[in-house]
Amino acid sequence: MEQKKSYNYIAETLRLLRVQSDFSQQNVADILNINRSTYTYYETGKTTPDVRTLYKISKIFNVPIEVFFPDEEKASFFEDPVWANDKHRPKKTVSADPKKVGDLSSQERSLIALLRAEDRLSAEDLLNFLKNRLQEED
Secondary structure (H helix, E strand, C coil): CHHHHHHHHHHHHHHHHHHHCCCCHHHHHHHHCCCHHHHHHHHHCCCCCCHHHHHHHHHHCCCCHHHHCCCCCCHHHHHCCCCCCCCCCCCCCCCCCCCCHHHCCHHHHHHHHHHHHCCCCCHHHHHHHHHHHHHHHC
């Protein structure tokens, strides 16, 4: 019974983080390189992601992995004003001068989430690569 409770807690937390970040289930599944149905099962509690996948998800949403475990200090995390506005999606607007990830386009959010989830590539490496490619084209 306790195991089922933790699955539901993980599922609810996954959904909350995804909705707050304005990602679709397909966006997250694509970043994790899994089927959307697999990710949907995570959010419904039918299955639970392994620790490595939870770690990647925590990086995607830029939260500590402890938020997925009911006995850890995440209650205060979700009381933070950033998370205090319930489980509703943020307003879908793309800002010319984004202040937060939710202000970015879907493709820009996916790019950032993919970069966060990837252990083999740093943001600095990617920036250098892109700068070099752009200079080659000039």
